[in-house]
Amino acid sequence: QIPPDGLTKWIRDNNLDLVIFNEEYDWNLVMAAKATGIKIATYLDYYKEDWKPYMSLYDTVLCSTKRTFHLVKDFCKAYYIGWGIDTGLFKPLISNERKYTFFHNAGWLGINYRKMTPAVILAFDAISQYNPGITLFIHAQTELERLPPEIITLVHNNSRITYHVETVPAPGLYHKGSILVFPSKLEGLGLPLLEGMACGLPAIATDAPPMNEFVKDGYNGILVKVANRLTRHDNIAFPEEIVDVADLTFKMDYLIKNPELVCKMQKNARNSIYNFNIFGKKVNEIISPSFELPVDSDNTLRNRECLTYCK
Structure with missing residues (x-):
C-alpha cells in the first residue's frame, strides 16, 4: 500500500x-x-x-x-x-528438434480455469484417438494436481500429452509447438496469444474480444465459437466467454488435416504482429x-x- x-x-x-x-x-x-x-x-x-x-x-x-x-x-x-511485441526476441526458431503439434500456455491456470486448460486436454484426448501422430505440449507454472481429477487422469493415461511446469524467461517455450491453442475465457489483452503468433504459431482462439481482434479466422488462425457467457464474481466489465468444446475439438482436428493451410497461417501469424x-x-x-x-x-x-x- x-x-x-x-x-x-x-x-x-x-x-x-x-x-x-x-x-x-x-x-x-x-x-x-x-x-x-x-x-x-x-x-x-x-x-x-x-x-x-x-x-x-x-x-x-x-x-x-x-x-x-x-x-x-x-x-x-x-x-x-x-x-x-519484441519481434526480434519472439520469432520463429529453426531447429532440428521435433515440434509438438499443439502448444498451450496454461500459466497459473487462472480464476475458474480461465485459460480453459481442461477443455484443451479433453479436446486433444478425443482427437488423439484417431490421429496417432499428434502431440500436445502444455507449458504451465503450477502443478498438474490443481486440475480436476478426471483431467489429471487423462494426462496420466495419454503419453502424447506433456504437462511441463517451469518458469522461463522470454521468449518462453513457444518454439516447441506448431499451433497455439488459446481458447481463453477472458483476457484483458491476451499477451501469450500475441507472443505465440509472433513466434509463427497460428492460433486456435475464442471467437470473442480481444482474441478475435488479433486472430482473423482462416488467415492467421481459426476461431472457436462461444457456447456460454458468464459474469465473473469480481464484476470485471468483460464476461467470461466459454468455448464450445465440441467446436474446439473440431477446429483442432481440422488444422491437423490441413497442413498446407497451417503453413500459410504460420507466416500470416508472424506478419500480423506489431513490432x-x-x-x-x-x-x-x-x-x-x-x-x-x-x-x-x-x-x-x-x-x-x-x-x-x-x-
Whole structure:
C-alpha cells in the first residue's frame, strides 16, 4: 500500500512531467497525482464499471484493445493503441528438434480455469484417438494436481500429452509447438496469444474480444465459437466467454488435416504482429502532442523526465 503523500513526494522529487498509471485501483493515488498539476495517463486493458466516474481524471487513456476503447471512449479521452511485441526476441526458431503439434500456455491456470486448460486436454484426448501422430505440449507454472481429477487422469493415461511446469524467461517455450491453442475465457489483452503468433504459431482462439481482434479466422488462425457467457464474481466489465468444446475439438482436428493451410497461417501469424518500433511510434504520436512533450526526428520522446508508476 503506497500512501498518496509518498506518490506526491516521488513526483516532485523527480520533477516529472507525466505519470502513466497501469490500471490503478486506488483512486486516491490518481487524485493525488492530479493535484500536483502534472499530466496523468493510464494504460488500460482491464476495466470495471465502478471506475466510470473516475476515468475523466486522466488526461489520456491508452487502450490496448478495441473492446476497452469502445467501453470508455464516451466519457474520457481514450485512444486505441493496440500492442507491440519484441519481434526480434519472439520469432520463429529453426531447429532440428521435433515440434509438438499443439502448444498451450496454461500459466497459473487462472480464476475458474480461465485459460480453459481442461477443455484443451479433453479436446486433444478425443482427437488423439484417431490421429496417432499428434502431440500436445502444455507449458504451465503450477502443478498438474490443481486440475480436476478426471483431467489429471487423462494426462496420466495419454503419453502424447506433456504437462511441463517451469518458469522461463522470454521468449518462453513457444518454439516447441506448431499451433497455439488459446481458447481463453477472458483476457484483458491476451499477451501469450500475441507472443505465440509472433513466434509463427497460428492460433486456435475464442471467437470473442480481444482474441478475435488479433486472430482473423482462416488467415492467421481459426476461431472457436462461444457456447456460454458468464459474469465473473469480481464484476470485471468483460464476461467470461466459454468455448464450445465440441467446436474446439473440431477446429483442432481440422488444422491437423490441413497442413498446407497451417503453413500459410504460420507466416500470416508472424506478419500480423506489431513490432515494438511501430507500436512505440504510435504511442509517441499520441502522448507527445497531448502533453506537449518534445520528440526527436525519429519520433521518440526527447524529454526523459516522465516515468511510469505501476502499482
